[in-house]
Amino acid sequence: MDHAATFGRGRAATTSWAPTATTWLRLSVVYLIMGVALGIAMGASGNFSLRPVHAHLNLLGWATIALAGLIYSVFPDAAASRLAKLHFWLHNLALPVMMASLAWLLLGHHEIVPVLAASEFVAAGGVIVFACNVFLNVKSRASLSHSR
Numbered sequence: 329m330d331h332a333a334t335f336g337r338g339r340a341a342t343t344s345w346a347p348t349a350t351t352w353l354r355l356s357v358v359y360l361i362m363g364v365a366l367g368i369a370m371g372a373s374g375n376f377s378l379r380p381v382h383a384h385l386n387l388l389g390w391a392t393i394a395l396a397g398l399i400y401s402v403f404p405d406a407a408a409s410r411l412a413k414l415h416f417w418l419h420n421l422a423l424p425v426m427m428a429s430l431a432w433l434l435l436g437h438h439e440i441v442p443v444l445a446a447s448e449f450v451a452a453g454g455v456i457v458f459a460c461n462v463f464l465n466v467k468s469r470a471s472l473s474h475s476r
Contacts, residue, residue, distance in 0.1 A: 347416040349407055352397025355420065359389025381431045388423055388451065396458060403466045411461035418454030422447045 363385035370376050396415070400407035426447035432440045 347413065349397045349401035352393055352400060352416070356390050356392075356394035356397060359385050359393060359423075363390055377434050378431055380434065381427050384423075384430065385427060388419075388426075392455075393419070399462070399466070405467070406461050406465035409461055409465050411457050411465065415454050415457045415461060418450055418457060422450035422454060426451055 363382055366378060366382045366385060370378060370382065396419075400412060406412060426444065429440045429444040429447060433444055
């Protein structure tokens with residue numbers, strides 16, 4: 329259910345549990361900042377044991393989420409689908425848990441493996457939902473004009 333609210337200069341803003349392409353892009357920048365900060369910290373300390381966390385933040389956080397946001401901005405039918413909402417929540421609930429548990433594992437705490445594995449499966453589920461959304465709801469302009 330969408331609710332309209334007024335902000336600033338009388339512009340109406342719509343809030344919803346469905347993420348917009350802008351939400352995806354802004355969140356990707358948060359992950360970019362986290363990845364860069366971790367890279368700087370590793371470089372400054374000379375300790376590169378969290379290299380896999382750095383790589384995953386940049387790949388699954390920055391790159392994957394930014395690309396999803398761009399795809400959803402070009403294909404609004406895909407962005408408006410329930411699959412996009414499910415993709416958003418699976419990916420963004422799993423990724424922080426996955427990064428924290430991976431860091432914990434790399435720091436020698438092997439008891440975290442079940443949490444890491446579970447979060448990896450949830451993240452993979454998000455990727456599969458995204459793939460389904462692309463195949464079901466991303467259509468070329470030619471096929472859209474023929475279907476109308």
